[in-house]
Structure formats: structure tokens, C-alpha cells
């Protein structure tokens with residue numbers, strides 16, 4: 001396997017791990033296990049940051065891969081990619097504010113914004129994985 005194949009697979013793994021930590025973090029807070037909620041969410045943020053680093057390195061080294069699929073699947077791909085990119089940009093400040101409020105123990109305001117941050121973040125993680133899968137396993 002070449003670096004050009006390893007980096008996208010690594011990125012898909014990082015985003016998937018981040019998404020799993022998000023879901024676990026949500027389950028923990030619903031069970032009122034605050035320490036584990038904190039750990040899961042900080043881990044999710046760590047994996048998301050790693051994802052972003054690998055993504056930028058990959059893009060700088062190899063540029064972007066064109067989607068080869070045609071017809072309906074192409075519309076689905078660009079629909080997913082467009083929504084993914086817009087929300088992936090929006091999620092960065094949302095995550096920072098959500099974390100900052102939690103770490104300053106401003107939990108009632110943390111909870112209010114977290115209810116917006118969490119579903120958007122999950123959507124970004126899931127569509128990121130789908131876009132990767134469609135690009136590397138469907139379009140060849």
C-alpha cells in the first residue's frame with residue numbers, strides 16, 4: 001500500500017473513532033457519568049484534530065481525488081460533500097465554545113450549545129466517512 005492509499009484510510013479511521021467517542025460521550029452524560037463524558041468528548045476532539053492534520057498533509061501532498069461516478073450517485077456524492085464541507089467549517093468554532101464553557105464549569109450554557117454542536121458534529125463525522133467510502137470504494 002502506498003502513502004497515497006494509507007493516508008485516506010487513516011483519516012477515515014480517525015473520523016470514525018472520533019464519532020464513536022462522541023456517541024459514547026453522549027451515552028455517558030445521559031447516565032450522569034460526568035468524568036467519563038469529559039474524557040470521551042476530549043478524546044473525540046483529539047481525534048478530530050488529528051483527522052484535520054492528516055487531512056491537510058494529504059491534501060498538500062496529493063491534492064484531491066476526482067469522483068468518477070456518474071448519474072444519480074454523482075448527485076448524491078456532491079450533495080453529501082457540499083453539506084459536509086459547510087458544516088465541517090461551522091463545527092470548529094462550535095466545538096471550541098462548547099468545550100470552553102464546559103471547562104469553565106458553565107454547564108447550563110454548555111448544555112444549551114452542546115445540543116446544537118453534538119448533532120452537527122455527528123453529521124460531519126458520518127458524512128465524512130461516507131464521502132471517503134464513496135470516493136475510494138465506489139468510484140473506481
Ligand code: HEM
Nearest residue numbers: 029034038041095098099102103107108111114115117118
Ligand atoms: C465538545 C465536546 C462536548 C460535547 C459535544 C458535549 C455534549 C454535551 C451534551 C449534548 C450535553 C447535554 C446532554 C443532555 O441532553 O442531557 C452535555 C452536558 C454536560 N456536559 Fe458536555 N460535552 C462536551 C464536553 C464536555 C466537557 C469537556 C465537560 C467537562 C466536565 C462536559 C460536562 C458536561 C456536564 C457536566 C453536562 C451536564 C450539564 C447539565 O445537565 O446541566 N462536557 N454535554
